[in-house]
Amino acid sequence: GAGVSQTPSNKVTEKGKYVELRCDPISGHTALYWYRQSLGQGPEFLIYFQGTGAADDSGLPNDRFFAVRPEGSVSTLKIQRTERGDSAVYLCASSSDRGSTGELFFGEGSRLTVL
Amino acid sequence: AQSVSQHNHHVILSEAASLELGCNYSYGGTVNLFWYVQYPGQHLQLLLKYFSGDPLVKGIKGFEAEFIKSKFSFNLRKPSVQWSDTAEYFCAVNAGLYSSASKIIFGSGTRLSIRP
Numbered sequence: 325g326a327g328v329s330q331t332p333s334n335k336v337t338e339k340g341k342y343v344e345l346r347c348d349p350i351s352g353h354t355a356l357y358w359y360r361q362s363l364g365q366g367p368e369f370l371i372y373f374q375g376t377g378a379a380d381d382s383g384l385p386n387d388r389f390f391a392v393r394p395e396g397s398v399s400t401l402k403i404q405r406t407e408r409g410d411s412a413v414y415l416c417a418s419s420s421d422r423g424s425t426g427e428l429f430f431g432e433g434s435r436l437t438v439l
Numbered sequence: 440a441q442s443v444s445q446h447n448h449h450v451i452l453s454e455a456a457s458l459e460l461g462c463n464y465s466y467g468g469t470v471n472l473f474w475y476v477q478y479p480g481q482h483l484q485l486l487l488k489y490f491s492g493d494p495l496v497k498g499i500k501g502f503e504a505e506f507i508k509s510k511f512s513f514n515l516r517k518p519s520v521q522w523s524d525t526a527e528y529f530c531a532v533n534a535g536l537y538s539s540a541s542k543i544i545f546g547s548g549t550r551l552s553i554r555p
Binding site for chain 1: 443445448473475482483484485488529542543544545546547548
């Protein structure tokens with residue numbers, strides 16, 4: 325596609341439920357990032373993939389969060405046993421490392437609300 | 440670990456005023472520096488970036504930023520703002536062995552409001 329696509333755009337769930345957020349990066353981009361943004365804050369780094377492997381997952385807050393990118397394209401962020409504090413906008417971004425501009429291309433985000 | 444500080448949380452200016460938004464980072468090694476902008480209802484997009492060379496970099500829409508290594512700063516400037524510059528501005532730093540493809544850390548952002 326022309327840009328980074330994230331689904332769903334909005335997700336409301338109850339505390340304790342399982343949630344999956346999907347990211348479809350720009351075609352050909354090998355690097356994919358997940359960030360979390362709370363109101364009034366900047367994007368908080370969660371995890372970064374280079375190809376299929378997680379190159380850096382140091383930002384995942386705990387073991388309820390994990391992400392996969394099995395074929396090096398689409399990625400899914402999975403949150404188990406959701407808590408109210410998980411409510412935020414989850415941003416996905418992709419980047420091409422060919423030529424290495426370092427520019428991230430962001431999607432519109434998935435707004436997660438945990439009741 | 441690297442971090443980014445933006446001390447101005449909300450800046451209010453009149454049209455045609457000059458703008459300077461502060462950004463300081465903490466990291467002793469080679470860094471790449473970015474300013475991203477988020478217009479109301481839109482996604483984050485790159486405004487400008489510094490990788491190497493001339494420390495004064497120019498971006499889109501008349502914005503520029505100056506990298507001052509001795510001060511660990513990368514302040515954003517614009518000589519004359521317009522109402523359409525109303526947005527949230529984020530400074531970001533990228534540091535690592537392969538810094539072009541490693542994690543990018545963002546500051547907390549500065550909300551810019553322009554009075555018409």
